[in-house]
Amino acid sequence: QVQLVQSGPEVKKPGASVKVSCKASGYTFGSHGITWVRQAPGQGLEWMGWISAYNGNTNYAQKFQDRVTMTTDTSTTTAFMELRSLRSDDTAVYYCARDLYGDPAYWGQGTLVTVSS
Amino acid sequence: QTVVTQEPSLTVSPGGTVTLTCASSAGAVTSGYYPNWFQQKPGQAPRALIYATNNKHSWTPARFSGSLLGGKAALTLSGVQPEDEADYYCLLSYGGARVFGGGTKLTVL
Numbered sequence: 001q002v003q004l005v006q007s008g009p010e011v012k013k014p015g016a017s018v019k020v021s022c023k024a025s026g027y028t029f030g031s032h033g034i035t036w037v038r039q040a041p042g043q044g045l046e047w048m049g050w051i052s053a054y055n056g057n058t059n060y061a062q063k064f065q066d067r068v069t070m071t072t073d074t075s076t077t078t079a080f081m082e083l084r085s086l087r088s089d090d091t092a093v094y095y096c097a098r099d100l101y102g103d104p105a106y107w108g109q110g111t112l113v114t115v116s117s
Numbered sequence: 118q119t120v121v122t123q124e125p126s127l128t129v130s131p132g133g134t135v136t137l138t139c140a141s142s143a144g145a146v147t148s149g150y151y152p153n154w155f156q157q158k159p160g161q162a163p164r165a166l167i168y169a170t171n172n173k174h175s176w177t178p179a180r181f182s183g184s185l186l187g188g189k190a191a192l193t194l195s196g197v198q199p200e201d202e203a204d205y206y207c208l209l210s211y212g213g214a215r216v217f218g219g220g221t222k223l224t225v226l
Contacts, residue, residue: 035215037163037217044204044206044217044218044219044220045155045157045163045206045208045217045220046217047208047214047215047216047217050213050215059213059214061214061215062118062214095162095163097163097165100165100168100174101168101169101172102151102168102169103151103153103165103168103169103208104153104165104208105165105168105174106165107162107163107164107165108162109162110162
């Protein structure tokens with residue numbers, strides 16, 4: 001069965017970077033894209049971007065264009081999302097989701113990133 | 118910046134029918150926006166329900182259906198169950214980028 005297992009919670013200081021991982025199993029990794037979504041405490045979902053696990057092509061939300069990098073490692077079937085220059089309003093749960101028919105369908109459990117001085 | 122708008126909250130009685138909508142500030146929502154719908158319960162990751170306007174995933178209960186209605190994407194729940202109480206989010210595609218709606222809190226009362 002398709003499984004996405006994300007890395008554990010992180011606490012970072014303002015200005016630092018965080019790299020969240022998303023380990024995929026149960027399918028051919030390169031056949032499906034990965035979407036990253038975040039959710040601030042008590043708030044709605046926010047689409048951050050998408051990466052093709054086949055060729056590494058990316059689409060980022062304009063809001064994060066200058067601060068985010070999404071990558072994949074096919075040897076370990078893992079997707080990564082790095083967010084730089086963290087601010088307090090980046091405190092959120094970050095989710096990865098695998099595509100099905102081009103849309104996010106299978107979701108990871110989420111990773112809480114807390115940004116605090 | 119494109120804004121996707123949903124009803125903030127709706128209430129429905131068990132066994133009833135309710136329709137949630139999803140509007141785009143860019144104009145009428147069409148199938149070309151590939152509307153998706155997700156359900157999220159407290160403390161859980163979102164769960165995909167509908168993709169590409171009206172297609173159900175293999176795990177989507179039959180009482181959920183997606184459509185286009187009056188220039189908006191719509192999610193209809195027929196025969197609502199208590200376990201359907203949750204937040205519901207739509208997701209629209211704008212070329213390579215996607216935008217979530219603000220979510221609808223559905224109360225079953």
